[in-house]
Amino acid sequence: MTHHQDTSAVRPITDADIPTAVETLARAFADYPYTRHVVAEDDHEERIRRFQQLCLTRIGMVYGRVWVADAGRAVAVWTTPEQDPSPAFAEVGPLLGDLAGDRAVAYESAEQAVAPYRPQEPAWFLDTVGVTPEAQGQGLGSAVLLPGIEAAAHAGYPAYLETSSERNVKFYERLGFEVTAEVLLPGNGPHTWCMRKDPR
Template identity: 75%
Template sequence: MTTPLQNTASVRPITDADVPTAVDTLARAFADYPFTRHVIAADGHEDRIRRAQELCLTRIGMVYGRVWVADGGRAVAVWSVPGQDRSPAFAEVGPMLSELSGDRAAAAEAAEAALAPHRSKTPGWFLDAVGTAPDAQGQGLGSAVLMPGIQEAERTGHPAFLDTCGEANLRFYQRLGFEVTAEVRLPGNGPLTWCMRRDPR
């Protein structure tokens, strides 16, 4: 079985040259994800997902956070980091993201409102997105690309946080040391979503 440590040599910070592959990876990873199915319109869904991931990666993650890739972008992890005010970016791209939600914009707002009370106010690293290309799954790249963020959070004494849907994802993150802090059924018959936290060891 491949372990994350076997793949750490291929993990590095993202570069501009990685962006097309990274956007493709994230778009494919989130095309059928329960949360994005719930908050982004079905009409032109894959195109909407791709544009949303591109905006979040290039205008927010790469500017205000930290992003690592593995295998040239076939695995990607996007983190928000403590001490960065992302409000200028959200002021710019928020209306675009709302437009991309289409007729699911109200569901997106309701989902964020439902999750907000369960998200920690403690400064920490928040996992905005992670994805692995379908043909690269099962090789340990997903775990490997997450490790720099987890390790950096631990090195600086910060917790790491994330939200996830799907029991397979839940078990994956539990193996990386995350624990459930809340279980939320999103409004409007939305998916069951878990808020998770990993404290520094």
């Protein structure tokens, strides 16, 4: 039977979706400039998997909102102003530092470099998003992001994200985001674009 992608396939994540969603994120970030810069080379794929699993299960699912499309083959993880994720970051931060390994200093300095450009007012933050490689180019990325973008706008909050891929910048611009800053991460790191979409 042919698998037709329709927007009804986008829904909030359930516990059953977690394994597929983690796999999706791990594969989507297998060779991403930012994570290459801030996560140790040694056992890189496993570190990325655990990094994404923490962002999904300990931050997004507890303190934010998460949607999947195609049963987890696309996933978007947001934190929202309804709950302050600081406790999660305080708890998970040291674990992320451990996962960064010998790149922990790069991870810290990258965070500090973009911090001034992050919204100071309440906003929806796109924590992580991924589409499994074989499902890319089918509109799943846009589909899985739209509920969060719409919910932020409906609540009157800006939506904010950071990307270290120039190709992604064009993709997000088509969704209505604008570049607010372009930061060259310290220590020979990649260019990172800060983007936001204000509620109309």
